[in-house]
Amino acid sequence: MFQYLIKRLLYSIPILIGITLITFSIMYLTPGKPTDMISDFNAKVTSESKERLIKLYGLDKPWYEQYWNWLKRVAAFDFGSSFKDGRPASQKIIERLPATLLLNILSIILMLIIAVPAGVYSAVNKYSLFDRAATVIAFICFSAPVFWAALMLMIVFGLWLGWLPVSGIVSFEFNELSFLGKTWDLAKHLILPVFVSALGSFAALSRYIRSGMLDVLKQDYIKTAYAKGLSRRQVIFNHALKNALLPLITIIGLSIPGLIGGSFIIETVFSYPGMGRLGYDAVMARDYPVIMGIGVISAFLTLFGNITADLLYSFADPRIRRR
Amino acid sequence: MILSAQNLSVAYKTDSGVVKAVNGVSFDVAKGESFVIVGRSGSGKSTVVSAIMGLTDMDGGKVLSGKIMYGGKNLLSMPFDERRILYGKKISVVFQDPQSYLNPVIKVGRQIEEAVVVHNRGISKKDLSSIVNETLKKVKLDDLQRIANSYPHQLSGGQKQRILIAMAIINSPQLLIADEPTTGLDAAAQKQILDLIEELKQKLGLTLIMITHNMKVAKKYSDKIAVMHNGEITESASVKEIFENPKSEYTKMLIEAQS
Numbered sequence: 001m002f003q004y005l006i007k008r009l010l011y012s013i014p015i016l017i018g019i020t021l022i023t024f025s026i027m028y029l030t031p032g033k034p035t036d037m038i039s040d041f042n043a044k045v046t047s048e049s050k051e052r053l054i055k056l057y058g059l060d061k062p063w064y065e066q067y068w069n070w071l072k073r074v075a076a077f078d079f080g081s082s083f084k085d086g087r088p089a090s091q092k093i094i095e096r097l098p099a100t101l102l103l104n105i106l107s108i109i110l111m112l113i114i115a116v117p118a119g120v121y122s123a124v125n126k127y128s129l130f131d132r133a134a135t136v137i138a139f140i141c142f143s144a145p146v147f148w149a150a151l152m153l154m155i156v157f158g159l160w161l162g163w164l165p166v167s168g169i170v171s172f173e174f175n176e177l178s179f180l181g182k183t184w185d186l187a188k189h190l191i192l193p194v195f196v197s198a199l200g201s202f203a204a205l206s207r208y209i210r211s212g213m214l215d216v217l218k219q220d221y222i223k224t225a226y227a228k229g230l231s232r233r234q235v236i237f238n239h240a241l242k243n244a245l246l247p248l249i250t251i252i253g254l255s256i257p258g259l260i261g262g263s264f265i266i267e268t269v270f271s272y273p274g275m276g277r278l279g280y281d282a283v284m285a286r287d288y289p290v291i292m293g294i295g296v297i298s299a300f301l302t303l304f305g306n307i308t309a310d311l312l313y314s315f316a317d318p319r320i321r322r323r
Numbered sequence: 324m325i326l327s328a329q330n331l332s333v334a335y336k337t338d339s340g341v342v343k344a345v346n347g348v349s350f351d352v353a354k355g356e357s358f359v360i361v362g363r364s365g366s367g368k369s370t371v372v373s374a375i376m377g378l379t380d381m382d383g384g385k386v387l388s389g390k391i392m393y394g395g396k397n398l399l400s401m402p403f404d405e406r407r408i409l410y411g412k413k414i415s416v417v418f419q420d421p422q423s424y425l426n427p428v429i430k431v432g433r434q435i436e437e438a439v440v441v442h443n444r445g446i447s448k449k450d451l452s453s454i455v456n457e458t459l460k461k462v463k464l465d466d467l468q469r470i471a472n473s474y475p476h477q478l479s480g481g482q483k484q485r486i487l488i489a490m491a492i493i494n495s496p497q498l499l500i501a502d503e504p505t506t507g508l509d510a511a512a513q514k515q516i517l518d519l520i521e522e523l524k525q526k527l528g529l530t531l532i533m534i535t536h537n538m539k540v541a542k543k544y545s546d547k548i549a550v551m552h553n554g555e556i557t558e559s560a561s562v563k564e565i566f567e568n569p570k571s572e573y574t575k576m577l578i579e580a581q582s
């Protein structure tokens with residue numbers, strides 16, 4: 001087990017480097033330079049000072065040299081400073097982390113709470129009214145673009161009904177509120193983004209659970225369970241559920257990068273101050289250090305999520321448990 | 324009569340149309356006897372077992388007509404909750420090719436215990452473990468602790484077979500159905516398992532319905548034989564009669580093919 005873990009970790013290193021290399025190349029190939037963004041809208045900046053900036057950031061060097069320099073610095077945990085405001089990229093990212101984590105953990109929890117029972121119930125009552133309705137709803141959720149769903153909900157609950165705020169994470173007067181008031185204020189701001197980001201994956205997951213459960217219910221060991229005289233409930237809860245839900249571990253593991261990377265679209269639409277929005281702004285400003293920083297963290301977490309999922313899976317499923 | 328099938332017909336819906344797997348089958352099983360159904364592969368033997376256990380729907384099949392009478396009641400029209408009290412307690416089954424019949428993610432010991440607990444709510448821990456140990460000894464499994472703590476994939480085919488037999492007999496049923504209980508085992512293990520079933524039958528006084536495609540097995544272990552062919556029972560009589568004076572050509576052929 002330990003050996004396996006070490007091996008997996010060692011394998012991750014070239015993968016991580018590969019991912020950053022690809023991110024770097026894409027960024028480099030994208031039209032527009034960071035210095036354009038800083039200088040073009042600012043009449044006072046002369047082309048001379050622009051040159052100076054280019055030199056300062058090392059942008060005049062060939063791309064492989066730039067990448068190599070970047071890599072060397074990252075090896076020492078130095079992600080460089082933002083081109084935009086000169087603050088350390090790592091600090092900018094860490095600042096945004098809690099908001100993104102909060103949003104995504106809540107939306108994963110919401111998604112599981114809805115999708116797992118819905119999927120299981122659909123499978124157990126296949127072709128029932130509930131199952132048909134769930135199919136239709138899942139299909140709608142699945143095909144509705146996230147930004148469209150977000151805008152529609154903002155219009156209905158924010159503008160027409162005026163029940164929920166449509167942007168940010170807290171109100172202006174947040175600091176003057178009592179503790180309960182603060183919690184409620186935060187909750188109100190979170191409802192729409194959490195719901196919208198759960199929506200798309202909810203549809204896919206509930207279908208996935210349904211088909212997994214249907215598959216398990218056809219297995220021979222379910223016949224044994226019925227032959228023992230177990231009730232339908234006992235068959236489902238004691239025998240089918242664990243087998244059907246095992247793949248969830250992998251799914252949750254794979255969604256960890258989303259946890260941190262944040263959803264660019266949702267955070268942008270809701271002006272939510274998370275990492276997704278930071279990433280969006282950084283891409284728009286060609287803020288290389290911040291883009292690369294987010295890239296590294298996302299890649300790292302993806303690998304981390306994969307390995308954790310595999311480990312958990314091997315604990316949960318006796319068939320692939322290792323010594 | 325402990326169980327009797329009357330004019331049972333079962334069909335499966337498949338991509339290439341409806342397959343009538345069992346067609347108007349009737350038989351009676353008397354208390355204490357060994358009733359063997361023989362027939363070639365695909366003749367509908369397991370389909371009959373499925374129908375008795377109420378699992379036809381799960382197989383994607385449908386009972387078209389007929390009754391399966393047990394204790395004066397038709398199992399096929401009994402409400403689920405009434406029927407399930409009988410299964411595992413009065414009527415037990417050992418399925419064909421049992422490798423996939425144990426839940427892969429639950430320890431074997433717990434799966435056996437469950438068979439007891441479901442019919443004996445509130446049984447004490449001590450009684451439970453003594454019943455389990457006793458039954459595992461009955462099916463000649465040694466190293467009980469290790470086996471009970473194993474997952475199915477950690478056991479051999481023969482061990483799994485014995486576990487499933489243990490689960491089937493643990494509540495001392497009246498009727499045990501064994502569907503080709505020895506497929507996939509080597510010759511020595513086959514004989515062991517069959518002798519074990521025979522021995523348990525004597526000891527526990529249970530009635531046995533055994534399915535096989537092997538005439539020698541049928542001859543050795545049965546009191547009464549039903550020959551199945553293409554979903555129908557072509558001949559049904561005592562062992563002696565079947566082997567000394569077979570009526571149908573098909574039965575003659577089966578006997579000759581295996582002697």
Ligand SMILES: Nc1ncnc2c1ncn2[C@@H]1O[C@H](COP(=O)(O)OP(=O)(O)OP(=O)(O)O)[C@@H](O)[C@H]1O
Nearest residue numbers: 335337342344363364365366367368369370382383
């Ligand atoms: N789940 C199923 N779906 C569709 N057809 C089935 C199904 N199970 C059995 N059949 C068909 O029904 C017929 C009888 O099958 P059954 O399993 O009862 O035969 P069997 O006598 O037990 O054979 P074997 O000796 O090989 O176990 C076969 O033609 C088979 O193809």
Ligand SMILES: [Mg+2]
Nearest residue numbers: 368369370419
């Ligand atoms: Mg069969």
